[in-house]
Amino acid sequence: MSLKKRLAQLSEQAKQASYELADLSTQTKNRILNEVSVTMRRQSRVIIRANQRDLREAEKMDLSGAMIDRLTLDSERVHQMAKAVSDVAKLKDPIGISLKSWRRPNGLKISKVTVPLGVILIIYESRPNVTSECASLCLKSGNAVLLRGGREAFHSNRAIVDVYERVLKRHRIPQASVSLIPVLDRRAIDELLKLEDTINLVIPRGGEALIRRVARNARIPVIKHYKGICHVYVDRDADLKMALQIAFNAKCQRTGVCNAMETLLVHRSIAHRFLPVYGAMLEKAGCEIRGDETTRRFLPGVKKATEQDWKTEYLDRILSIRVVRSLEEAAAHIQKYGSAHTDSIVTQNQKTARAFVAQVDSSSVMVNASTRFSDGNEYGFGAEIGISTDKVHARGPMGLEGLVSYKYVVQGTGQIRT
Amino acid sequence: MSLKKRLAQLSEQAKQASYELADLSTQTKNRILNEVSVTMRRQSRVIIRANQRDLREAEKMDLSGAMIDRLTLDSERVHQMAKAVSDVAKLKDPIGISLKSWRRPNGLKISKVTVPLGVILIIYESRPNVTSECASLCLKSGNAVLLRGGREAFHSNRAIVDVYERVLKRHRIPQASVSLIPVLDRRAIDELLKLEDTINLVIPRGGEALIRRVARNARIPVIKHYKGICHVYVDRDADLKMALQIAFNAKCQRTGVCNAMETLLVHRSIAHRFLPVYGAMLEKAGCEIRGDETTRRFLPGVKKATEQDWKTEYLDRILSIRVVRSLEEAAAHIQKYGSAHTDSIVTQNQKTARAFVAQVDSSSVMVNASTRFSDGNEYGFGAEIGISTDKVHARGPMGLEGLVSYKYVVQGTGQIRT
Numbered sequence: 013m014s015l016k017k018r019l020a021q022l023s024e025q026a027k028q029a030s031y032e033l034a035d036l037s038t039q040t041k042n043r044i045l046n047e048v049s050v051t052m053r054r055q056s057r058v059i060i061r062a063n064q065r066d067l068r069e070a071e072k073m074d075l076s077g078a079m080i081d082r083l084t085l086d087s088e089r090v091h092q093m094a095k096a097v098s099d100v101a102k103l104k105d106p107i108g109i110s111l112k113s114w115r116r117p118n119g120l121k122i123s124k125v126t127v128p129l130g131v132i133l134i135i136y137e138s139r140p141n142v143t144s145e146c147a148s149l150c151l152k153s154g155n156a157v158l159l160r161g162g163r164e165a166f167h168s169n170r171a172i173v174d175v176y177e178r179v180l181k182r183h184r185i186p187q188a189s190v191s192l193i194p195v196l197d198r199r200a201i202d203e204l205l206k207l208e209d210t211i212n213l214v215i216p217r218g219g220e221a222l223i224r225r226v227a228r229n230a231r232i233p234v235i236k237h238y239k240g241i242c243h244v245y246v247d248r249d250a251d252l253k254m255a256l257q258i259a260f261n262a263k264c265q266r267t268g269v270c271n272a273m274e275t276l277l278v279h280r281s282i283a284h285r286f287l288p289v290y291g292a293m294l295e296k297a298g299c300e301i302r303g304d305e306t307t308r309r310f311l312p313g314v315k316k317a318t319e320q321d322w323k324t325e326y327l328d329r330i331l332s333i334r335v336v337r338s339l340e341e342a343a344a345h346i347q348k349y350g351s352a353h354t355d356s357i358v359t360q361n362q363k364t365a366r367a368f369v370a371q372v373d374s375s376s377v378m379v380n381a382s383t384r385f386s387d388g389n390e391y392g393f394g395a396e397i398g399i400s401t402d403k404v405h406a407r408g409p410m411g412l413e414g415l416v417s418y419k420y421v422v423q424g425t426g427q428i429r430t
Numbered sequence: 431m432s433l434k435k436r437l438a439q440l441s442e443q444a445k446q447a448s449y450e451l452a453d454l455s456t457q458t459k460n461r462i463l464n465e466v467s468v469t470m471r472r473q474s475r476v477i478i479r480a481n482q483r484d485l486r487e488a489e490k491m492d493l494s495g496a497m498i499d500r501l502t503l504d505s506e507r508v509h510q511m512a513k514a515v516s517d518v519a520k521l522k523d524p525i526g527i528s529l530k531s532w533r534r535p536n537g538l539k540i541s542k543v544t545v546p547l548g549v550i551l552i553i554y555e556s557r558p559n560v561t562s563e564c565a566s567l568c569l570k571s572g573n574a575v576l577l578r579g580g581r582e583a584f585h586s587n588r589a590i591v592d593v594y595e596r597v598l599k600r601h602r603i604p605q606a607s608v609s610l611i612p613v614l615d616r617r618a619i620d621e622l623l624k625l626e627d628t629i630n631l632v633i634p635r636g637g638e639a640l641i642r643r644v645a646r647n648a649r650i651p652v653i654k655h656y657k658g659i660c661h662v663y664v665d666r667d668a669d670l671k672m673a674l675q676i677a678f679n680a681k682c683q684r685t686g687v688c689n690a691m692e693t694l695l696v697h698r699s700i701a702h703r704f705l706p707v708y709g710a711m712l713e714k715a716g717c718e719i720r721g722d723e724t725t726r727r728f729l730p731g732v733k734k735a736t737e738q739d740w741k742t743e744y745l746d747r748i749l750s751i752r753v754v755r756s757l758e759e760a761a762a763h764i765q766k767y768g769s770a771h772t773d774s775i776v777t778q779n780q781k782t783a784r785a786f787v788a789q790v791d792s793s794s795v796m797v798n799a800s801t802r803f804s805d806g807n808e809y810g811f812g813a814e815i816g817i818s819t820d821k822v823h824a825r826g827p828m829g830l831e832g833l834v835s836y837k838y839v840v841q842g843t844g845q846i847r848t
Contacts (some may be wrong), residue, residue: 033766037789068742114810117469118774120799127791129821158760208645212821227626233651233822254844259691261846347449369839370453373545381538381842390847391540391838392532401833403547403630404651417821420809422774424799428679429808 015195017361019203023210025188026131030156033189034128038105040183043151045101047179048148050093055175059090063140070164078137078268082139083165093141093172096395100148106412107154121423126416128154130212133204135226136158137218140168147176147190149397153415158211161195188218212417213405214400235410237375237401238351239325240270242383245342245368246286247359249278249406254380255282255358256290261382262356264297268327270399271354271386275322275332277342280306285333287311299329306335322349341362343371347401350374352401354386358375373400375408433613434670437621441576441628441670443606448574451607452546459570463519466566467595470512473593475677477508480589488582494688502581510661511559511590514813518566521812524830525572527669539841544834551622553578553644555636558586565594567815569834576629577821578611578619617682621693623648623809631823632834633816638743652830655793655819657743658688658771660801662785663760664704665777667696671799673700673776674708680774683714686745688817689772689804693740693750695760698724701753705729717747724753739765757782761789768792770819771806789802793819793826 013021019028052059068092070080085093106126107355113123128281132155134146143159148158152158173192180187193200205214207229216226220238227234236357244262248254262273276288287310301307303319314333321332322345336342355377365379375387386409393411400406406414431439452564459548470477481503486497503511525543531541550573552564561577566576579587587610594608611618623632626649634644638656645652662680693745696704705728712719719725720735729751739750740763754760764773774796775786783797792802804827806814811829824832 031791032551034791046550102807116808116810120803120808126805130791228649231646233821234821251844256844265847319746363712371449373449373452374837376838376840378840379842380844381840382846384847385538385735385840385842385845386838390534392534402651404653407835417825419792420794420804420826422794422796422799422803424797426669426798426801427803428673428675429802 013181015197018191018204019195019200020207020210022188022191022193023131023204023207024158026158026191027210029186029188030128030354031209032186033151033154033156034107036154036221038404041105041154042101044179044185045151047182048176049094051179052097052144052172052175052229053091055171056087056090058257059168060085060087062167065167065317066165067121073164075164079138079164083168084091085140089141093144096141097144097148100152100395103152103412105152105424106416110310115410118427119176119425120427121425122275123421124418125421126418128379129415129417131156131158131210132415133158133160133175133211133214133232135201135214135216135222137162137167137216137222140165140172142217143169143172143192145395146397147173149395149412149415151189155415156189158191158204160204163196166196169306201226202229205232209234217398233405235398235400235402235406235414237270237351237353237399240272240351241323242271242272242276242310242353242386243277243346243350243355244273244383245277245339245346245355245357246279247339247357247361247364248281249361249364250282250358251360252282252285255286257291258356258358258380258382259290260293260297262384263294263382264299264329265382267329269376269384271383272327273331273383274324274326275334275349277345278307278333278335279342280337281333283307283310287333294331297329299331301331301333303333304335306334325351339367339371343368346372346374353399354383356381356383375399433615433618434621436617437611438619438625438628439612440606440609440611441549441622441625442574443604444574444609445628447604447606448546448548450604451569451572451574452525454481454572455604459523459572460519462597462601463515463569465600466594467512467516467519467551469597470515470562470590470593471509473589474505475590477586478505479501479627480585484583485583491510491568491582493582493672497556501586503558503586507559511562514559515562515566518570518813521570521830523570524834527797529836530645531630536842536845538845541841542836543839547833547835547839548574549574549628550833551576551620551629551632551650552576553632553634553636553640555580555640556583558583558590560635561587561590562609563813564757564815565591567813567830567833570632573833574607576609576611576622578622581614584614584706596747613741619644620647623650626650635816636731651823653816653818653820653824653832655688655769655771655817657769659692659741659743659762659767659769660766660771660804661695661773661817662774662801663695663757663764663775664697664700665757665775665782666699667779667782667808668700668776669778670700670703673704674711674778676798676800677708678711678715678773680802681712681749682717682747683802685747687802689742689801690745691749692744693752693767696753698753698755699758700723701728705751711747715747717749719749719751721751722753725751743769757785757789761786764790764792770800771817772796774799776803793817
């Protein structure tokens with residue numbers, strides 16, 4: 013069978029499965045998830061063996077140490093993964109909720125009721141626990157899922173999906189509800205992205221190049237974020253101690269993540285008090301600073317920031333700093349160079365805070381808090397399937413609520429239109 | 431300037447305007463809309479003169495009578511258009527609404543607050559009042575709009591947008607808030623669809639060919655419906671009189687619209703009572719029937735329906751009829767041939783109604799009501815910018831609520847992540 017036909021068939025089976033999933037009771041979905049959790053623990057050794065096969069092959073592939081670490085599963089990580097599945101069982105079912113309901117003068121009762129999206133394609137890399145995270149969230153929200161993981165984690169992903177398939181089979185639910193794309197050919201992605209009649213949404217997770225390729229080639233809706241160029245703006249009315257803590261935390265608590273700060277903006281009238289102390293903190297933490305001219309006056313010896321720096325997601329112990337003359341200049345900088353991910357202001361002035369929230373057009377805007385809180389778990393969603401910097405459908409951290417659509421249900425008593 | 435550059439500049443100006451629009455108060459937006467309404471009435475003769483120029487050119491273009499009618503503006507139609515604008519002023523502002531708000535154990539207060547989408551591109555044909563409808567709804571929801579109307583209505587559209595521009599100028603709001611694309615070249619559409627950095631959403635309205643072309647070429651999110659193949663299913667437990675009225679209304683009250691019924695499904699055990707009476711009603715109304723074999727047993731002389739008939743949106747006095755043996759068969763037919771627009775069941779059995787609502791995966795599912803009610807005005811939205819059969823973002827009739835996104839606003843007191 014040709015690649016194209018094979019993938020079309022796979023997605024058609026997922027579509028058929030999605031009709032059954034849409035109709036499952038909360039109880040059944042939770043029972044399945046809990047059984048997956050138990051089975052996963054029991055199959056721990058099988059999963060780890062599959063993972064070791066991936067790791068052996070990875071050695072030949074010359075992956076970085078960080079990638080090898082993300083790929084590795086041990087007994088504890090499998091148990092964490094299993095626990096995450098039973099945690100999803102505890103979350104509120106997002107399906108069948110009446111979002112709104114009203115009666116028209118002619119007696120028609122209209123309700124806007126949540127329904128699953130249908131079939132969701134996830135394209136991701138490296139970490140095998142993403143496989144189970146996505147499968148459990150899609151199951152709970154009544155969606156069929158097509159998982160296209162990276163080549164380097166193929167056997168681990170296969171072993172994890174096997175657990176789901178086994179439990180689904182026991183419950184006589186189509187195994188196509190959770191499918192791992194068996195084709196590793198890169199062209200498979202391009203073919204999948206054309207299947208607009210069967211796939212309802214694609215969520216690419218990974219590097220910017222991968223996501224841009226998906227966005228360019230997809231005929232199906234894409235929810236994505238390219239990168240996280242997050243800003244902290246230290247306002248003239250900031251509490252100095254709070255500003256130091258937040259700016260340090262946003263940059264240094266963890267650097268390789270999308271909600272870490274990449275550029276710090278400081279109001280001119282607080283710069284002389286803030287920058288020398290902050291510069292010393294960063295130096296001690298081994299973090300490099302690249303500053304604009306004013307910054308370099310307060311922090312001699314600091315490298316000059318170029319236009320390219322403002323556009324760069326370092327994901328590393330590097331920070332660019334710019335001194336601004338006003339909130340408007342800070343907001344304009346964020347608008348121009350930011351990625352609409354997460355931006356934070358530190359200020360004790362409520363009016364300034366309100367203006368910042370209004371003027372900064374990002375998916376998460378924070379006041380007096382570290383950008384590192386921009387995360388599904390920190391927002392209380394229980395789990396996260398991705399982060400969206402798009403404006404359509406879902407924005408910011410996406411939990412179960414981001415995986416639903418709705419239908420209008422109209423109840424009449426014989427009404428006709430005149 | 432090249433076409434590409436010119437359109438990029440236009441959309442960039444719209445983007446800049448959108449930041450100002452996002453921050454306008456409800457009061458200002460309503461004042462602008464009310465002034466547009468008054469100015470439009472005053473400019474009635476100018477608009478009609480521009481329309482006459484379009485009509486003269488249309489004569490040479492060999493347009494159908496229906497298209498000429500849709501294109502024509504007279505004094506009454508201009509007044510209706512002006513009234514529609516002041517009606518939008520009366521609608522509730524959809525921006526700045528806290529959809530949800532909660533506090534985390536660490537004291538962070540998280541709110542999900544509605545914001546405009548940004549820049550919306552509308553691609554449409556023929557009716558010039560669509561220009562004003564879309565402009566007023568986008569203004570009210572704080573979005574900048576790029577209007578790409580049909581060549582045949584260009585001068586009318588220009589005159590209508592002039593009214594908006596005049597009022598915007600008076601309020602010192604960027605005229606790029608409402609822009610008519612001045613380039614009629616078809617390639618302009620393809621160029622616009624690539625501007626993913628400045629345009630947030632495209633809504634194509636028109637024939638299926640146009641919409642498919644937009645969906646295929648767009649790099650920006652598209653909200654659309656290709657067609658409306660709406661079904662009425664007359665269940666075995668239907669009230670016969672109600673079924674006759676609803677099925678007649680859904681087909682005959684108006685035929686050229688997307689929420690008119692195109693296929694009727696009838697349960698076998700009620701067919702012998704329903705079909706002969708219904709057949710006579712349709713015959714009297716001059717409506718042609720194409721039926722499956724069982725239908726033709728009850729309605730001799732009726733043409734045989736082909737596979738193609740089930741897939742066809744007639745938009746005319748033609749109806750296809752199929753007799754089914756069960757609710758499941760009806761739902762499977764709708765799933766296979768329907769367009770996820772609107773489907774209705776007529777039944778007195780509440781359990782059957784519930785099963786239909788659950789199994790039919792359409793944007794509007796009705797019980798004992800005519801499909802013709804699937805419409806923004808009938809749902810009480812006040813106005814409609816389009817209908818979506820997509821599952822992402824907005825589904826069904828789209829009013830102001832379909833034109834918003836949201837942002838997360840996080841209020842802290844210095845929280846950092848540990």
